[in-house]
Amino acid sequence: MSDDLSYLGLVETAALFRAGKLSPVELTEALLARIERLDPTFHAFIHLMPDTARDTARRAEADFAAGRAASPMQGIPFGLKDIIDLAGVATTCHSRIFADHLATADATVTTRLKTAGGVPFGKLSTHEFAIGGPSFDLPWPPAVNPWGGAHFPGGSSSGSGVALASGMLPAALGTDTGGSVRNPASMCAIVGMKATYGRVSRAGVFPLAYSLDHVGPMTRSVADNAALLQVLSGYDPADPASADVPVPDFSAEIGLGLEGLKIGHVRHFYAGDDQAHPEMIAAVDKAAETLRDLGADVREIRLAPLQDYAACNRTIIGAEAYAIHRRFLQERPGDYGELARRRILNGVGITAADYIDALRWRARLTAETEAAMAGLDCIITASSFDPPPRIDDAEANERVYPRQCRQPFNVTGQPALAMPAGFSSDGLPLSLQLVGHAWAEARIYRIAHAYERATGWTRHRPPGLD
Amino acid sequence: MTNEELQHRAADLGLQRLAKDFPADLEKALENGNALKARLPSDLPWTLEPAHTFSLATARNPHSENRS
Numbered sequence: 231m232s233d234d235l236s237y238l239g240l241v242e243t244a245a246l247f248r249a250g251k252l253s254p255v256e257l258t259e260a261l262l263a264r265i266e267r268l269d270p271t272f273h274a275f276i277h278l279m280p281d282t283a284r285d286t287a288r289r290a291e292a293d294f295a296a297g298r299a300a301s302p303m304q305g306i307p308f309g310l311k312d313i314i315d316l317a318g319v320a321t322t323c324h325s326r327i328f329a330d331h332l333a334t335a336d337a338t339v340t341t342r343l344k345t346a347g348g349v350p351f352g353k354l355s356t357h358e359f360a361i362g363g364p365s366f367d368l369p370w371p372p373a374v375n376p377w378g379g380a381h382f383p384g385g386s387s388s389g390s391g392v393a394l395a396s397g398m399l400p401a402a403l404g405t406d407t408g409g410s411v412r413n414p415a416s417m418c419a420i421v422g423m424k425a426t427y428g429r430v431s432r433a434g435v436f437p438l439a440y441s442l443d444h445v446g447p448m449t450r451s452v453a454d455n456a457a458l459l460q461v462l463s464g465y466d467p468a469d470p471a472s473a474d475v476p477v478p479d480f481s482a483e484i485g486l487g488l489e490g491l492k493i494g495h496v497r498h499f500y501a502g503d504d505q506a507h508p509e510m511i512a513a514v515d516k517a518a519e520t521l522r523d524l525g526a527d528v529r530e531i532r533l534a535p536l537q538d539y540a541a542c543n544r545t546i547i548g549a550e551a552y553a554i555h556r557r558f559l560q561e562r563p564g565d566y567g568e569l570a571r572r573r574i575l576n577g578v579g580i581t582a583a584d585y586i587d588a589l590r591w592r593a594r595l596t597a598e599t600e601a602a603m604a605g606l607d608c609i610i611t612a613s614s615f616d617p618p619p620r621i622d623d624a625e626a627n628e629r630v631y632p633r634q635c636r637q638p639f640n641v642t643g644q645p646a647l648a649m650p651a652g653f654s655s656d657g658l659p660l661s662l663q664l665v666g667h668a669w670a671e672a673r674i675y676r677i678a679h680a681y682e683r684a685t686g687w688t689r690h691r692p693p694g695l696d
Numbered sequence: 697m698t699n700e701e702l703q704h705r706a707a708d709l710g711l712q713r714l715a716k717d718f719p720a721d722l723e724k725a726l727e728n729g730n731a732l733k734a735r736l737p738s739d740l741p742w743t744l745e746p747a748h749t750f751s752l753a754t755a756r757n758p759h760s761e762n763r764s
């Protein structure tokens with residue numbers, strides 16, 4: 231078995247399977263060997279399921295042999311952030327409190343991946359209850375970024391980002407309430423999409439904040455991300471927020487180029503309302519130039535101050551997360567890690583009237599954002615403000631955690647994608663965020679793919695892993 | 697906030713155990729909550745409804761069962 235298979239993408243792998251040039255069993259064995267070698271260092275997995283993976287890969291192989299394989303997910307290994315249910319396996323939420331919390335049914339997204347023939351490899355590290363991390367006082371260690379080797383991988387979908395960046399998996403799911411798919415995507419130099427609120431079912435996913443939670447695909451390339459979102463999307467009556475809207479072909483616009491497209495550049499978020507790291511500012515500004523060079527009409531636009539969106543997002547998260555965790559905080563406060571306890575507790579003093587006001591503010595911010603985007607195909611801005619700090623530098627992590635431009639699009643529910651935009655002078659990932667109109671994910675993928683082809687940033691791999 | 701005030705507040709919230717073991721966490725959380733409240737706008741018209749409104753879900757949610 232070879233490490234050469236480690237960085238095969240989802241779309242590329244599906245083509246090799248169809249052509250009979252690679253088998254699901256061969257890929258599964260190669261990735262299991264890599265996980266065995268690398269995961270003791272990077273801690274992407276909370277629960278690895280080699281037997282289930284091998285059994286499922288063998289069935290996929292038989293389906294290919296019998297000509298029954300139809301889905302691009304057939305035989306593709308995937309991992310789930312460990313707040314997403316997989317029947318028969320504990321959904322620990324990376325917490326002592328849920329260490330034995332056995333899932334009795336699959337989450338809808340798990341069912342979709344399994345039905346499509348995907349090969350479940352296991353459950354992936356997260357911040358405790360998708361909010362408290364990176365933490366060293368939990369039953370499992372935090373995931374570590376393969377970029378730099380001792381750095382924060384972002385969160386809360388940390389294990390998902392690390393598994394992709396280190397070549398352990400070609401596809402993983404994360405969740406995003408204030409940026410938790412896009413943060414590890416930014417820190418690990420991969421691609422993470424938070425689709426429109428209501429596009430992907432949250433049924434069977436432990437909530438952080440009901441009205442802001444999204445489940446999102448995480449991959450190493452834009453085309454892979456579109457293919458994975460295709461499998462995940464669709465109306466689900468088991469999710470009260472699921473939208474009964476048509477699911478388009480998310481890959482339909484890939485390769486069409488950028489001529490005639492109009493892109494808004496929200497520069498004041500990261501170089502005005504607050505100041506990102508100089509190398510991050512330069513990377514996002516350079517991305518705007520690149521998109522212009524590719525034929526897009528890129529113009530600077532203004533939205534409400536970043537701090538308004540952040541306060542709205544944090545007020546809603548505070549109130550909803552506290553409501554979900556109140557009983558555990560009353561009865562078992564010492565079973566939380568310090569960071570999760572402190573962050574969830576922030577909702578304790580938010581009154582019902584404050585919460586309602588935040589929801590009403592959300593409606594206003596959403597309308598204002600949509601108005602500012604009128605006539606545009608997409609907007610671009612930063613994702614993270616800083617390259618990843620060292621994971622053992624608690625002060626730096628606490629400082630960097632809120633320095634980001636992702637929360638606005640949890641507030642508005644718009645689709646938003648984070649992707650690599652270069653590397654710092656220290657060799658650490660820099661990133662870009664693209665945001666579209668509601669239900670217009672395909673347009674984001676078109677623009678992201680053009681940028682990816684022009685720059686090649688998604689082809690870079692962490693050094694020293696092979 | 698005095699320790700006595702904090703303990704009263706904790707009792708109102710049912711958080712006596714937390715306040716006993718982690719009093720600084722509770723005090724800081726209340727401060728953080730006040731900071732968030734201070735940023736909420738005061739000019740929201742009553743006609744502006746919350747973004748997340750009640751809807752009648754017709755389907756049974758299998759994930760809402762067997763969960764404590």
